[in-house]
Amino acid sequence: MFPFKNEKISYVALGDSLTAGVGASLFSPTFPQRYRRKIECVWEERVDLYTIARSGLTVEEIATLSSHPRSLQSLVEAEVITITAGGNNLIDAYEDVMKGKSLSSLQDQLKEAQRDFNGFIQSLLTLKKKSSTPYFILVATLYNPFPESQEGDAWIRKVNASIKKLNRYPHLHIIDLYSLFKGKEKEWLSRDGVHPNDKGYEAMARAFCEQTPSYQSR
Numbered sequence: 001m002f003p004f005k006n007e008k009i010s011y012v013a014l015g016d017s018l019t020a021g022v023g024a025s026l027f028s029p030t031f032p033q034r035y036r037r038k039i040e041c042v043w044e045e046r047v048d049l050y051t052i053a054r055s056g057l058t059v060e061e062i063a064t065l066s067s068h069p070r071s072l073q074s075l076v077e078a079e080v081i082t083i084t085a086g087g088n089n090l091i092d093a094y095e096d097v098m099k100g101k102s103l104s105s106l107q108d109q110l111k112e113a114q115r116d117f118n119g120f121i122q123s124l125l126t127l128k129k130k131s132s133t134p135y136f137i138l139v140a141t142l143y144n145p146f147p148e149s150q151e152g153d154a155w156i157r158k159v160n161a162s163i164k165k166l167n168r169y170p171h172l173h174i175i176d177l178y179s180l181f182k183g184k185e186k187e188w189l190s191r192d193g194v195h196p197n198d199k200g201y202e203a204m205a206r207a208f209c210e211q212t213p214s215y216q217s218r
Contacts, residue, residue: 015084023195034205089113143181
């Protein structure tokens with residue numbers, strides 16, 4: 001069932017390298033392109049995709065990128081928004097620990113990332129109050145690209161617990177990438193061991209579809 005009355009759907013994909021498609025093979029569709037194709041087929045309506053993403057961005061940098069006038073207007077008008085953010089905060093903190101910084105440094109950086117994430121979502125919800133059409137926002141949790149690190153895994157789960165609390169807002173839906181990728185890292189991550197490969201991005205697109213309101217898989 002098509003959940004909107006518009007002639008077309010406006011979809012904004014917001015985020016980091018996962019939204020930009022790093023790790024996918026040459027000429028393969030990105031995660032947002034895969035997701036758009038699936039909802040277009042089911043809703044039988046045109047979906048216009050606008051991507052606001054860049055590899056390597058932290059949560060704070062994604063918030064800054066999305067604050068440009070054109071980006072703000074696209075977000076106001078969007079009926080569908082997907083968000084992948086926080087992975088680079090995790091990687092930066094993990095690499096600092098590997099270079100000799102204390103675990104307390106990891107904790108501090110991830111706590112800061114949590115605050116930035118919550119503030120970013122609050123700002124987005126405030127912006128969407130200007131919207132005159134129904135909308136929903138799909139937010140991904142973090143998967144663990146370093147499953148060998150028990151300490152890192154514990155902090156990822158804490159960050160994800162904070163993200164999942166956002167589910168209390170009526171327009172937000174959480175996609176649990178942590179559970180989705182757990183045990184599938186070798187199969188679904190690219191050669192760099194951090195970003196998804198084509199299989200991983202396809203799995204992400206399916207997971208986002210499963211949490212999309214009014215979506216019925218075929």
